[in-house]
Amino acid sequence: MNHKKSIQAADGKLGILIPGLGAVSTTFIAGTLAARKGTGHPIGSITQMGKIRLGKRTENRNPAINDFVPLASLKDLVFGGWDITPDNAYEAAMNAGVLDKELLTDLKDELEAIKPMTAVFDHKYVKNLDGEHIKHEKTKMDYANALMADIAKFKEVNGCNRLVMVWCASTEIYVEQQEMHQNLLQFEKALENNHSAIAPSMIYAYAAIKSGVPFVNGAPNLSCDMPAIVDLANELKVPIAGKDFKTGQTLMKTILGPGLKTRLIGIDGWFSTNILGNRDGKVLDDADSFKTKEVSKLSVLESILEADLYPELYKDMYHKVRINYYPPKGDDKESWDNIDIFGWLGYKMQIKVNFLCKDSILAAPVVLDLALFMDLAHRAQMKGIQEWLSFYFKSPQTMQGLQPIHDIFLQKIKLENTLRHLMGETLIHHLGLDYYEEEQ
Numbered sequence: 001m002n003h004k005k006s007i008q009a010a011d012g013k014l015g016i017l018i019p020g021l022g023a024v025s026t027t028f029i030a031g032t033l034a035a036r037k038g039t040g041h042p043i044g045s046i047t048q049m050g051k052i053r054l055g056k057r058t059e060n061r062n063p064a065i066n067d068f069v070p071l072a073s074l075k076d077l078v079f080g081g082w083d084i085t086p087d088n089a090y091e092a093a094m095n096a097g098v099l100d101k102e103l104l105t106d107l108k109d110e111l112e113a114i115k116p117m118t119a120v121f122d123h124k125y126v127k128n129l130d131g132e133h134i135k136h137e138k139t140k141m142d143y144a145n146a147l148m149a150d151i152a153k154f155k156e157v158n159g160c161n162r163l164v165m166v167w168c169a170s171t172e173i174y175v176e177q178q179e180m181h182q183n184l185l186q187f188e189k190a191l192e193n194n195h196s197a198i199a200p201s202m203i204y205a206y207a208a209i210k211s212g213v214p215f216v217n218g219a220p221n222l223s224c225d226m227p228a229i230v231d232l233a234n235e236l237k238v239p240i241a242g243k244d245f246k247t248g249q250t251l252m253k254t255i256l257g258p259g260l261k262t263r264l265i266g267i268d269g270w271f272s273t274n275i276l277g278n279r280d281g282k283v284l285d286d287a288d289s290f291k292t293k294e295v296s297k298l299s300v301l302e303s304i305l306e307a308d309l310y311p312e313l314y315k316d317m318y319h320k321v322r323i324n325y326y327p328p329k330g331d332d333k334e335s336w337d338n339i340d341i342f343g344w345l346g347y348k349m350q351i352k353v354n355f356l357c358k359d360s361i362l363a364a365p366v367v368l369d370l371a372l373f374m375d376l377a378h379r380a381q382m383k384g385i386q387e388w389l390s391f392y393f394k395s396p397q398t399m400q401g402l403q404p405i406h407d408i409f410l411q412k413i414k415l416e417n418t419l420r421h422l423m424g425e426t427l428i429h430h431l432g433l434d435y436y437e438e439e440q
């Protein structure tokens, strides 16, 4: 019998702190405010709309997830963040051009009150951006301390009981882990010495965890994905999760990929191309930022298809991902996938997917769910990497030496079973025991 875990109540306000007040974060904030007012539906959010089956199928118990686990209520959320431009959330949302003007006008007062704090930014890490609304300190440790002061002040001024931080800032250039990323003491020394391989996203992650604030990395940057920061999170009992929100084309890939694999359909090649015209697209137009994204996007299929177990089906698959900046598209990304597959006796077939998606519309519910689930994890004394939230990421962060799970359906089972485990419910393995004794 599984026992219910002890979980601190979700009393008081939860502050959601966001580095990067851009398209994703303002779509998330405005949408959450609209849902709270009852003027919009939080579609796509598991915490707001999801149900979970409990017990045997015959019991017919399918409570709403937010009735089953103690999550912070939307009415208790407070939003804050940092950006390299001083635009408030209303101006930033208008510039992003994702949501309708009428919807934003209706929320204008609340959005205007969300003004970004000055950012920790280094142009070297995001070559296609520049901004003046930034901090000026001597060492990277000083920057971390300045962020910690921001966090403490935000908590006090807004009367928050708890905080979470979700990185929604631009994708940084590709950084390989170095020796100082392996060890906390060396990493802290490197912060003092302004080591060139410490990117701003790592400084935010360090500052959040040091402040006891759960940290989520929504971009593919290394950020908290290194032993030094994982050790810090474990030591201070703070949950962390990443990387790179799973939306758009990769979401489709992790839906289609497991489907083809499960019927043992072979794949010769999978060519994915995208055009998008928002600022994210502009940042990714830089080869070094694209490299970070490419690594994240490419890893997905390898793990789903398990070419080492099924070499005759997947060993020679050619996988290519392209992103092209095309301003007229704005946030309305268009992606094409050409999938060359083969079936019985090797006969060839093709699948073409043309997805006209809105990236930030797909990302907003992911931000909301991650913020609420990370707060739950913290109150349930869960620490370190939260692999059960892999469901939301392109490139799930795992314990060192473990292969991430990319199959979205396995990820969902893991998420739901974690919730059942927390609440003392029987885990569901979908095994039809009814043939033998009684139905599961």
Ligand SMILES: NC(=O)c1ccc[n+]([C@@H]2O[C@H](COP(=O)([O-])OP(=O)(O)OC[C@H]3O[C@@H](n4cnc5c(N)ncnc54)[C@H](O)[C@@H]3O)[C@@H](O)[C@H]2O)c1
Pocket (backbone or CB within 6 Å): 019, 020, 021, 022, 023, 024, 025, 082, 083, 084, 085, 096, 119, 120, 121, 122, 126, 129, 131, 167, 168, 169, 170, 171, 172, 200, 201, 218, 219, 220, 244, 245, 246, 247, 248, 278, 279, 280, 359, 360, 362, 363
């Ligand atoms: N939209 C999606 O579906 C999706 C999916 C996966 C990942 N992401 C990632 O989420 C992030 C945000 O995407 P977006 O479309 O909102 O981009 P965006 O360009 O609209 O917003 C990013 C914001 O971050 C700010 N910024 C950059 N560096 C910063 C720093 N060091 N500190 C504070 N602010 C900083 C920029 O000024 C900008 O306002 C990107 O890294 C993107 O790759 C987005």
